[in-house]
Amino acid sequence: MNIVIDGKECRAEHGEYILDVAERNGIHIPALCHSEALPGQGNCRMCIVEIIDNSRRKIVTSCSYPITKEIEVVTCSEKIKKMRKTIMRLISARAPSSDLIKQLSEEYDLPPETKFKIDKEEKCILCGLCVRACGEVGAHAISTVNRGTIKKVSTPFEETPPECIGCGACAYVCPTGAIEIEEHQGKRTIWNKTFELFKCTGCGDYFMTQEQYEYIKNKKGIAIDGLLCDKCRKKSTGEKLKEALCNVVIKGK
Amino acid sequence: MSSGKTQEIFSYTSSILKEYPREQRFLLAILQDIQKQYNYLPREALTIIHEYLDIPMSKLYSMATFYKALSLKPKGKYVIKVCDGTACHIRGSSLIIDEIQKLLNISPGDTTEDGLFSLETVNCLGSCALAPVMVVNGKYFGKVTPKMVKKIIDEFGGQNSEDI
Numbered sequence: 001m002n003i004v005i006d007g008k009e010c011r012a013e014h015g016e017y018i019l020d021v022a023e024r025n026g027i028h029i030p031a032l033c034h035s036e037a038l039p040g041q042g043n044c045r046m047c048i049v050e051i052i053d054n055s056r057r058k059i060v061t062s063c064s065y066p067i068t069k070e071i072e073v074v075t076c077s078e079k080i081k082k083m084r085k086t087i088m089r090l091i092s093a094r095a096p097s098s099d100l101i102k103q104l105s106e107e108y109d110l111p112p113e114t115k116f117k118i119d120k121e122e123k124c125i126l127c128g129l130c131v132r133a134c135g136e137v138g139a140h141a142i143s144t145v146n147r148g149t150i151k152k153v154s155t156p157f158e159e160t161p162p163e164c165i166g167c168g169a170c171a172y173v174c175p176t177g178a179i180e181i182e183e184h185q186g187k188r189t190i191w192n193k194t195f196e197l198f199k200c201t202g203c204g205d206y207f208m209t210q211e212q213y214e215y216i217k218n219k220k221g222i223a224i225d226g227l228l229c230d231k232c233r234k235k236s237t238g239e240k241l242k243e244a245l246c247n248v249v250i251k252g253k
Numbered sequence: 254m255s256s257g258k259t260q261e262i263f264s265y266t267s268s269i270l271k272e273y274p275r276e277q278r279f280l281l282a283i284l285q286d287i288q289k290q291y292n293y294l295p296r297e298a299l300t301i302i303h304e305y306l307d308i309p310m311s312k313l314y315s316m317a318t319f320y321k322a323l324s325l326k327p328k329g330k331y332v333i334k335v336c337d338g339t340a341c342h343i344r345g346s347s348l349i350i351d352e353i354q355k356l357l358n359i360s361p362g363d364t365t366e367d368g369l370f371s372l373e374t375v376n377c378l379g380s381c382a383l384a385p386v387m388v389v390n391g392k393y394f395g396k397v398t399p400k401m402v403k404k405i406i407d408e409f410g411g412q413n414s415e416d417i
Binding site: 131134135140141142143144145146147155156157161163 | 296309310311312313314315318319
């Protein structure tokens with residue numbers, strides 16, 4: 001079916017999220033908690049858009065609204081901009097210490113916060129992406145703890161989690177850089193736990209924790225072909241493919 | 254914690270678990286049963302549930318901290334709930350809370366050292382006509398004044414606990 005986003009006709013499959021269709025068509029919708037690997041989070045509310053369906057209008061989060069009929073979408077009207085600014089103001093009051101949030105606050109031209117009591121050290125906007133990433137990996141080492149104003153992301157009993165494999169997925173997906181991860185001399189520290197890192201046999205860079213390696217091999221049962229980092233693996237696969245193709249061509253001759 | 258107590262928690266939790274099918278959806282009911290027995294969720298019990306239902310510890314901890322009905326800290330023998338809803342608030346519930354704090358030397362969410370009393374504030378008990386309301390282990394006291402607080406606490410052995 002076809003939907004109209006900001007006056008542009010776009011092709012969309014049934015059930016696709018508005019945000020994905022817009023991105024594909026070069027229309028940018030701001031979002032914080034959106035990750036391609038973990039879609040449909042809908043927590044930061046920055047990606048709100050207005051949809052018009054038979055002259056009925058409503059505001060939805062574009063990252064979690066599936067398209068089921070031919071609608072019109074407005075992503076950047078004055079009304080939406082104003083609402084987004086309010087959301088940005090709340091997020092900025094929540095996590096003023098994050099560099100990205102600071103930058104966005106400037107972009108949105110926010111005045112200095114006077115209304116809310118703010119924690120100047122806070123970086124987390126509680127989007128929950130890290131918790132989801134940890135769950136998808138299968139470690140389930142972190143979760144949201146408490147609720148209301150004292151809600152936070154933490155480990156069980158605030159202790160070093162035995163389940164953590166140091167993969168760093170939580171820190172990787174975090175949009176605001178709120179999860180502390182440090183790498184120093186072949187050691188990675190995250191959630192107060194220090195891991196030994198393996199070196200890539202290709203380029204010699206540290207890239208994976210021992211626990212991560214064992215987890216992938218033993219628990220997930222995925223065979224690891226040599227200790228190669230992402231870049232080197234891609235390179236090696238490419239070379240193998242090239243070789244195979246050459247062989248085919250030579251044999252063909 | 255003594256090993257006898259650990260043993261007791263282990264056998265009680267196991268007996269609770271036997272009453273439920275081994276499915277994650279019964280988790281809240283199980284936690285409520287354990288909370289009812291001990292007035293809090295002992296860590297040993299959580300470990301057993303984590304292994305039995307194959308639920309990540311992080312999820313259990315998240316749930317135990319989310320619900321107000323569940324507590325990870327041991328609670329007192331008598332749980333004092335003071336309503337701080339709109340009606341009670343207007344009718345001076347904060348004075349009641351102050352009085353209890355003064356008498357028992359604890360703030361909301363805490364338990365007295367002798368383990369006799371816990372103080373909690375709740376948002377509404379649904380009996381606004383009796384405002385301000387306080388409840389001690391299910392017993393309701395309506396139209397409470399700061400003067401009455403001492404009497405109510407004494408009724409539950411508060412004075413003795415203070416002497417000790």
